Amino acid sequence: MKKVGSAAVGVLWMVVLALVAPASGRALGFDDISNRARDLAAAEYRAPVTQLSPELRELDSDAYREIRFRPEHAVWREEKLPFELMFFPTGRGYQDAVRINTVEGGVAKRLELDTEMFDYGRNRLDARKLRGMGFAGFRVHYPINKPSYKDEVVVFLGASYFRAVGQGQVYGLSARGLAVDTAPASGEEFPRFSEFWIERPHARATTLTIYGLLGSKHVTGAYKFVLAPGKETVMTVNSRLYARDTTAKLGIAAMHTMYAFGENQPGNRDDYRPEVHDSDGLSVLTGEGEWLWRPYVNPKRLLVTSFATANPRGFGSMQRDRASSSYEDPDAQYERRPSLWIEPIGSWGKGRVELVQIPTPDETNDNIVVYWVPDAAPIVGKPLDHNYRMRWQMPGQMPVGRGYVVQTRRGRGYVRQPDGDLNFVVDFDGPALRALGPDAKLEPLVEIGTNGELRDRNLVRNAVSGAWRMTVRIKRADAAKPIEMRASLRLAQNMQAAASAAAPPTTTPITETWSYIVPAELEKP
Numbered sequence: 145m146k147k148v149g150s151a152a153v154g155v156l157w158m159v160v161l162a163l164v165a166p167a168s169g170r171a172l173g174f175d176d177i178s179n180r181a182r183d184l185a186a187a188e189y190r191a192p193v194t195q196l197s198p199e200l201r202e203l204d205s206d207a208y209r210e211i212r213f214r215p216e217h218a219v220w221r222e223e224k225l226p227f228e229l230m231f232f233p234t235g236r237g238y239q240d241a242v243r244i245n246t247v248e249g250g251v252a253k254r255l256e257l258d259t260e261m262f263d264y265g266r267n268r269l270d271a272r273k274l275r276g277m278g279f280a281g282f283r284v285h286y287p288i289n290k291p292s293y294k295d296e297v298v299v300f301l302g303a304s305y306f307r308a309v310g311q312g313q314v315y316g317l318s319a320r321g322l323a324v325d326t327a328p329a330s331g332e333e334f335p336r337f338s339e340f341w342i343e344r345p346h347a348r349a350t351t352l353t354i355y356g357l358l359g360s361k362h363v364t365g366a367y368k369f370v371l372a373p374g375k376e377t378v379m380t381v382n383s384r385l386y387a388r389d390t391t392a393k394l395g396i397a398a399m400h401t402m403y404a405f406g407e408n409q410p411g412n413r414d415d416y417r418p419e420v421h422d423s424d425g426l427s428v429l430t431g432e433g434e435w436l437w438r439p440y441v442n443p444k445r446l447l448v449t450s451f452a453t454a455n456p457r458g459f460g461s462m463q464r465d466r467a468s469s470s471y472e473d474p475d476a477q478y479e480r481r482p483s484l485w486i487e488p489i490g491s492w493g494k495g496r497v498e499l500v501q502i503p504t505p506d507e508t509n510d511n512i513v514v515y516w517v518p519d520a521a522p523i524v525g526k527p528l529d530h531n532y533r534m535r536w537q538m539p540g541q542m543p544v545g546r547g548y549v550v551q552t553r554r555g556r557g558y559v560r561q562p563d564g565d566l567n568f569v570v571d572f573d574g575p576a577l578r579a580l581g582p583d584a585k586l587e588p589l590v591e592i593g594t595n596g597e598l599r600d601r602n603l604v605r606n607a608v609s610g611a612w613r614m615t616v617r618i619k620r621a622d623a624a625k626p627i628e629m630r631a632s633l634r635l636a637q638n639m640q641a642a643a644s645a646a647a648p649p650t651t652t653p654i655t656e657t658w659s660y661i662v663p664a665e666l667e668k669p
Contacts, residue, residue, distance in 0.1 A: 171250030172341065177355045177366040178384045178527070184357075185364040185386035186525075192338070194239045199273045201236055208235040210265030217261045218285070219246065220344070227345045227352045228285040228294055233262055234278045238302050241278025243339040247355075252341050255279075282340070284352060286373045297373040303334045304358055305400075308536045309482055310377040316401070316422040316481025317461055319534060321358050321367055322385070323395030323515045327448050327500045333392065335360035337367075350374075362392035363522070379534040380489075387522035394522065395498065395515030396530045397486045401461045403440035404507045407470070408552040408568075419470050420507045422481050423461040425549075426514055427541060427656075428497050431455040435543040435656035439552045440512055443501050443663040447626070450496040450517070451659075459497045460485035461514050462540040464550065476507075483540025486516075489531040494519040501663075547577035547633060547655035550611060565599055565617050566662065572633055572655050573611040580654075585636035588614045589653060593628035595621050596662075603633070620662070627662040 200208075211233055215221070219229035234241050245252040259274045281301030285294035288311045298308040304321030324333040341355040351372045358365040368382040385394065401423040405411035411420070421440065428436040430453040441447070462483040471478040495518040504511035522528050535541065542548055553569040556562070580586075582605060592598045600617040612633060620627055632653035 172247055172252055172355075174355065174366060174368045174382055174384075177341070177357055177368070180357055181359075181364040181366040181384065182386050182527070184359055185388050189359075189361050189388065191361075192240045192336070195241075195276055196234055196239045197273050197276055199269050200234060200277060201239070203236050203267065205237060207267055208237060210267050211235065212263045212265065214261055214263055219255070225345055225347060226286060226349050229282055229342065230285065231257070231261065231282050232280040232301055233257070234280045238280035240280075240336060240338075242281060242337060244279050244282055245339070245341045246344055247341050248344040282342075284354075284371065286352070288373045288375075288377070295373075297377055298371055298379075300337065300340065300354075300356075303336045304356075308371075308373075308377045308379065308534075310373070310536050310538065311375045312480065313482045313536065313538050314477050314480045316463065316478070317484055318400045318510065319484065320395075320398040320400065320515075321356065321383070322360075322363065322365060323398035323513065324360060324362055324392050326393070326395055326398075326498075326513055326515070327446065328393070333360050333362060335363060335365070362389060363387050363394065376538070377536040379536075381532050381534060383530050385522065385528040385530075386526075387524050387528070389524060390521045392522075393517060394528075395513075395517060396492075397532055397534070398513065398515035399461050399484050399486075400510040401440075401512045401514075402504070402507055402510050403442055403501075403512050404504060405442060406440075407465070408439050408554050409441050410555070417472050419465065419478070420473070420476075421463070421478065422510075423463045423483065423512065424465055425462055426459070426497075426499050427462050427485075428453075428459045429457040429543075431457060433457070435546060435548070436659050437549045437656050438499065438659045438661070439549075441501060441661070441663055442511065443503055444665055445503060445663075447501040447661070447663050448498065449501075449661055450498040452494075452496045454494045455491050456488055456495075456497060456516065458485055458487050458541065459514065459516070460535075460541060461512065464539060466539050480538065482536040482538055485535040485537055485541040487533040487535065489533065492516065492518070492530060542574065543656045545576055546653070547572045547574040547612070549656065549658050550574075552658070552660065563619075565619050566627075568616045568618075568629075568660070570614045570616070570631065570658050571606065571609070571611040572614065572658075573609070574655075576654060577612060577633075578610065582610075586612060586633050586654075587636045588616075589632050589634055590614075590616055591630040592618055593626075595625045596627040596629070597621070624664050626664050629658075629660045629662070631658045631660075632656065 213230045244255050283299040286297050288295050300306040305318050307318040322335050335358050337356045339357045343353040354369040356367040365385040370380040372378045404420040406419040425439045466479045468479045500513040502511040550573045551571045556567045588603045590601050597619045602615045606613045633655045634653050
């Protein structure tokens with residue numbers, strides 16, 4: 145077999161006209177992609193046809209990773225524009241090719257893959273047999289850490305998956321254009337982006353506009369992403385979906401992350417690392433203004449929970465623990481992995497933030513899924529719009545004007561006679577609590593579901609850290625069922641009275657709500 149060399153192919157970039165500007169002369173835009181999605185939804189669904197050559201189909205994952213795009217062939221590099229595009233080839237794990245177009249002057253031009261664009265590493269591949277190789281996805285480069293180097297800031301690769309980073313961050317959790325039928329026994333559907341259009345940036349551009357066309361058996365969609373890389377990388381998203389039928393459960397603004405074990409669920413195997421996770425909890429700001437925090441768990445069996453609200457103000461998968469000593473993994477650098485906060489734009493109506501937690505034996509699986517599910521079923525032929533901002537942050541969105549949870553720990557200290565109770569230690573901190581002073585009188589508000597009995601609760605200020613430590617001890621009635629718990633802090637009644645004798649006592653919390661679920665048959669630490 146002959147290894148692909150620098151003279152194997154002629155022209156590096158073959159550009160063909162893929163789509164012309166609308167007849168009115170206006171530039172290609174979101175409505176044009178939306179019209180294509182609408183027409184596809186009205187037509188019979190056709191699954192993508194895989195035409196991957198045996199040469200590529202038989203490569204294992206290590207061999208596929210040996211194939212690298214040659215940076216000198218990056219789109220817009222010769223023009224010295226602030227953004228550059230590089231590409232991934234189809235291969236064993238990414239068999240479906242996507243069309244990629246650039247847009248300039250309102251006209252889209254399709255980019256054709258040439259095998260000369262890639263370095264094949266130690267693979268010995270026959271160039272003549274790779275002529276049908278296509279693009280599996282692309283990545284965008286822009287300088288966010290220093291002006292002299294264009295960092296990789298976002299990747300679109302596989303189905304509708306993508307992920308991004310901001311300044312000082314490394315890749316962690318992923319997002320999806322859309323999740324369909326996640327968690328039911330009937331199986332999940334994975335819509336895919338089949339085509340992208342990327343607008344050519346101007347010489348001083350700080351944003352990049354990307355359009356995507358999505359499709360699957362049950363739904364089609366048009367997407368517009370306006371990428372703004374920086375200290376936190378922000379993606380403003382316009383999505384418009386068209387349902388082929390009304391049977392699918394749609395997961396809007398979906399994200400995937402990994403939680404293997406951590407401080408609230410210690411690992412039960414011989415692992416030198418104290419914690420292994422890309423994210424440690426779900427944060428939700430409901431439409432009613434309540435901040436919720438649910439620490440993640442790695443359950444023994446599938447666990448699906450949700451928070452119902454109307455017009456949510458935000459939700460996201462957070463990595464709050466930023467201490468490298470919490471992970472002791474200088475290669476993975478979990479402390480540098482981004483949080484992802486979804487900020488809805490406009491009215492989203494009634495629905496729920498759904499959290500799916502899947503058992504995983506190790507960190508190789510993204511076992512946590514979060515998304516928004518509208519209450520109203522999609523109507524065939526009628527567009528379903530959701531606009532939002534995605535903020536890839538470090539450390540992540542925190543409650544404003546309230547204390548928040550900085551750690552959750554589970555387990556018991558030394559006891560002479562274990563009684564089977566479950567003990568939780570929750571630390572609350574933040575500027576709002578610090579402003580009350582060390583002598584503040586606070587008390588915990590704790591609610592336990594019907595499957596548990598509250599045996600004890602306490603609250604003290606940790607003189608070492610300055611945080612407020614709440615301990616909760618519960619007894620579970622049925623080990624085969626989960627337990628739901630909620631807790632927050634408020635000013636003690638006597639402190640409220642001192643602050644305003646005329647004001648009646650209030651149960652208004654001064655912290656976010658710690659919302660925890662003990663899975664059924666949770667393993668002992």
